Amino acid sequence: MTDAPMPALLAAATRQQGTQLPVWFMRQAGRSLPEYRELRVGTRMLDACADPGMIHEITMQPVRRHKVDAAIFFSDIVLPLKAIGVDLDIVAGTGPVIAHPVRTRADLDQLVPLEPGHVGFVTQAIRSIVDELGQTPLIGFAGAPFTLASYLVEGGPSKDHALTKSMMAGDPELWDQLCRRLAQISGAFLRVQIDAGARAVQLFDSWAGALAERDYRERVLPHSTSVFESLGAAVPTIHFGVGTAELLGAMAEAGSDVVGVDWRTPLDLASARIGADKAVQGNLDPALLLAPWEVLAERVRDVIRAGAQAPGHIFNLGHGVPPSTDPDVLTRIVELIHTEGPGLRAAADC
């Protein structure tokens, strides 16, 4: 073991931050980078996610370019479902398409427990990534049970999640059986990543914001909680969804160390809802990446000041990097955060 200082991301996640300010970007690995688009030519998404060499390269690209404080494991939210044998594909312009959507108890048979042998390519990729990363931590990731369930029940992306909500309300027993299987899959997929060297993990509940708090608490929170419980205290954990203004308090109860916040709720207000025992992550509006630099820079500073009111802050966007983003803008944001962040945090703390 070396005696290197704790990386800024891990310090922030565990509320030992001081004035350091770590930054990474959701979807930093991907479509906004020309080197990514070049590498992906001729390779389908799910094939890229199953190829250790491509996973390694794509995960590293934004770290090399932007000097962010963490790598995010390149994968897709449905990858573990594919790995256990669910018949699905990712269709360009549409998203995941499930061949046999889950509508009955018999449909659950597709969802066998995920074992490390299903995703040996992930273990292999992460080992080589952490070798190259050195002190920079790798964040692992998985989709949360509700979001995975929505894809499986709807058969693909959905605007209103009507079939999903209908199952949740009309057949809660089937719903809970489905989510128990998905919680095992999410938890086991994260555990594989941790065992291979990921030093933090993020559970993405992309669509949770479609739910009223009551439904979230009754039918979703117990399953997300069981994912975090299955990980114990192995590594710091992050829990994120979009449009979760009404859900931040409930999502915090699932047990993560950090709650990610979209751009709609200022981080000081979000932190008050999330509680003093958790760090926050976020939350620059990704749409502002197109704004003139001086305007954008001032918004970055506002996020830093608001985040300084939380017991820990990891800078990020409030959602993923849009594909049309100029990557140089992301690099400038990282530079700004590293140069001005400590001073702004210190001043805001007074």
Add this chain to the structure above:
Amino acid sequence: MTDAPMPALLAAATRQQGTQLPVWFMRQAGRSLPEYRELRVGTRMLDACADPGMIHEITMQPVRRHKVDAAIFFSDIVLPLKAIGVDLDIVAGTGPVIAHPVRTRADLDQLVPLEPGHVGFVTQAIRSIVDELGQTPLIGFAGAPFTLASYLVEGGPSKDHALTKSMMAGDPELWDQLCRRLAQISGAFLRVQIDAGARAVQLFDSWAGALAERDYRERVLPHSTSVFESLGAAVPTIHFGVGTAELLGAMAEAGSDVVGVDWRTPLDLASARIGADKAVQGNLDPALLLAPWEVLAERVRDVIRAGAQAPGHIFNLGHGVPPSTDPDVLTRIVELIHTEGPGLRAAADC
């Protein structure tokens, strides 16, 4: 003038409700009805919206079928833009497509003031609709400046409103010029409907929920306020957007009598944010229309109980009727509200 009692919708909107509970459904006129789909065969959306006979028939269909307490004027949010000469079309599966998006000051020249002569077919349609409606009120509608601006700036529907937010942040003067023109158009379009016989109006700010409160207050609220100010106290007014959990208080400040609430915020909580001087409208989750009837009916009752805590309540969905809805379910909901609503409200009031 007759001495008929005030219709339940208007009583609720003006906080003189008692235990009556009016109900209508956003998008009740439209795609969920087989008689609508039959009537629309061979007619493009914008042609239907410019034909007084079709407007009349489509507006009346759900009133005849469901016995709702209000008709909603059948139109499209971009219709007034088309009427003043903006080159646009509504493309099936996509939505509005603007030929020359607004990106510069010169592009504003497309947006001339709306005058009643631009929409004579609306006046004609509404006069015949209110004749058939008798005591049932017609609700007029228009899009709010932000939502119209987003279509114009993006060139069509947008997931992230990135160009719109970028203009708002980067060139606030151009943004405000654009929105001042749109506020005139929205206000004048509503005034035409009121003058022809609409007895209430709803301003739809469909996309406002994409904004953080700070941006909403600085760059959107003043323009929505000016729409309501231009109407004076002519008729009761409703103000609605989706995903507005963080914005309800700010939206209430625009000056409407009623604030519409999506399904994410329970109506009692929403009312506390909106204030004791305003009624609320909403907010059954439209996705639950697919749930088994007994589950759905209990959710309808929950909405009624929560709404009884507000100074006025108009029952509605939290967003529009999904196209796949079985219209008989809507009819049953209306029956339930009319039979059980007064008792549930009286009991909840104790």
